[in-house]
Amino acid sequence: METLEQLRERLAARFPAAQTVLATDPGAAAEHSLLLDSTHARDIARFLRDDPALRLDYCSNATGVDWPEKEITDVVKTSVPDPAGGPAKIVETKSVRVQPGYLEAVYHLYSIALKHGPVVIRLRTANRTDAVTLPSLTPVWRSCDFQEREIFDLFGIVFAGHPDLRRILMWDEFKDHPMRKDYVEPPDYEWEPTAHDEILEKAKAFRASPAATPLDEPSVASAKEGIK
Amino acid sequence: MSTPAYTPFPAAGNISDTDREELRRNGILLTSLEELYNWGRSNSIWPLQFGLACCAIEMIAAATARFDIARFGAEIFRPSPRQADLMIVSGTVTKKMAPLVVRLWNQMPEPKYCIAMGACAISGGPFKQGYNVLKGIDRFLPVDIYIPGCPPRPEALLNGLIQLQTQIKAEHITGPRAARHLRADAPSEYPIPEYGAHDLTPTQNPTLWSAPVPPRYPPVAPPPASAPSA
Numbered sequence: 001m002e003t004l005e006q007l008r009e010r011l012a013a014r015f016p017a018a019q020t021v022l023a024t025d026p027g028a029a030a031e032h033s034l035l036l037d038s039t040h041a042r043d044i045a046r047f048l049r050d051d052p053a054l055r056l057d058y059c060s061n062a063t064g065v066d067w068p069e070k071e072i073t074d075v076v077k078t079s080v081p082d083p084a085g086g087p088a089k090i091v092e093t094k095s096v097r098v099q100p101g102y103l104e105a106v107y108h109l110y111s112i113a114l115k116h117g118p119v120v121i122r123l124r125t126a127n128r129t130d131a132v133t134l135p136s137l138t139p140v141w142r143s144c145d146f147q148e149r150e151i152f153d154l155f156g157i158v159f160a161g162h163p164d165l166r167r168i169l170m171w172d173e174f175k176d177h178p179m180r181k182d183y184v185e186p187p188d189y190e191w192e193p194t195a196h197d198e199i200l201e202k203a204k205a206f207r208a209s210p211a212a213t214p215l216d217e218p219s220v221a222s223a224k225e226g227i228k
Numbered sequence: 229m230s231t232p233a234y235t236p237f238p239a240a241g242n243i244s245d246t247d248r249e250e251l252r253r254n255g256i257l258l259t260s261l262e263e264l265y266n267w268g269r270s271n272s273i274w275p276l277q278f279g280l281a282c283c284a285i286e287m288i289a290a291a292t293a294r295f296d297i298a299r300f301g302a303e304i305f306r307p308s309p310r311q312a313d314l315m316i317v318s319g320t321v322t323k324k325m326a327p328l329v330v331r332l333w334n335q336m337p338e339p340k341y342c343i344a345m346g347a348c349a350i351s352g353g354p355f356k357q358g359y360n361v362l363k364g365i366d367r368f369l370p371v372d373i374y375i376p377g378c379p380p381r382p383e384a385l386l387n388g389l390i391q392l393q394t395q396i397k398a399e400h401i402t403g404p405r406a407a408r409h410l411r412a413d414a415p416s417e418y419p420i421p422e423y424g425a426h427d428l429t430p431t432q433n434p435t436l437w438s439a440p441v442p443p444r445y446p447p448v449a450p451p452p453a454s455a456p457s458a
Binding site: 169170171172173174175176178183185186188190199 | 323324356357359360363423424425426427431439
């Protein structure tokens, strides 16, 4: 199969209006992917499915990724020549920029007919709050149906053109999207013997709240009883 | 007038168990209506046929020939709650499923019993910290027997069933110690939680469940009074 870079060039020639970016994975897995332009995504998806050299006829996995707003500190090093004639000084200038958050839908495509894959494609929303609509790829790959519903349920991406977009795991009255990074769990903490710091922190916070029933902190109790 | 001592196996009249055994050896069988009634009930417990997760596989295994739950008279798994005596909550109860489980319980006729099978049904198990799993079915239903395990082996389920039989055999028909289903003040139906915007509403039935107090909890001193006097 051709490389993703070759595929990207072919897509750029075939869909000149669409912006297709090769998103490289610097990690060891090197799972590079193609970031598609959401306005042309369905046409490109159809091309990927029907192109005789690719025939990516099977979407094995569709999932979501939440990228919250992130502060990025850029460090620019400039060398300033010393007017006295000494060695040049290196001055670091730091600038902080805020990278806006967005949601992504990731699709893993395989070809059953030609036995190759996966080709990973991504779609990206404009932000995480109001512009969260992406084109549904269920009309292209039927197997995306439940998985796009799951992304809709857990991440809150709205798939335009999906034949039956309802929550699939949580109930219809549920308002949150539990897989988002900023999801707040309902305050139903209950004491349990545990060594997990995160849960012990929760226990401390809950104990301070006025609604708390008497809760134990094992370390305190152990210390009082002289148990190490 | 003092109440008579509680006997788990009430004999007829004032005859002690040893005397009764002596009579039985001589061919005289003495019993009471209560005992006969409980004996019959405890040996034909019909469970409701429903499974929620992997514990249900062990429940099915307990029903097959190798373990054979029929030895204890509980082999007739009923597909309708109207015909069932026992609800085996076998597996993870998600918050989406919880109202349906409570509804099934409400549809079962009295006398009825509930077994929480496995870590998930008891407390949420490995999914306790999850957003979508109920932290134990005892938040909404009166559980009679808890069977720990993840999942419990079929033998454990059979042991739980024998425990339940022991409990049923010790139930009284009348008096202050009458069984739950014979007391007018004990509810038969429990409120069904509703799907809320963030969680079930209510998150538990306060008449059945309150947050546990850990066993090693040091008592909290009451807030100091405004005017302590010597």
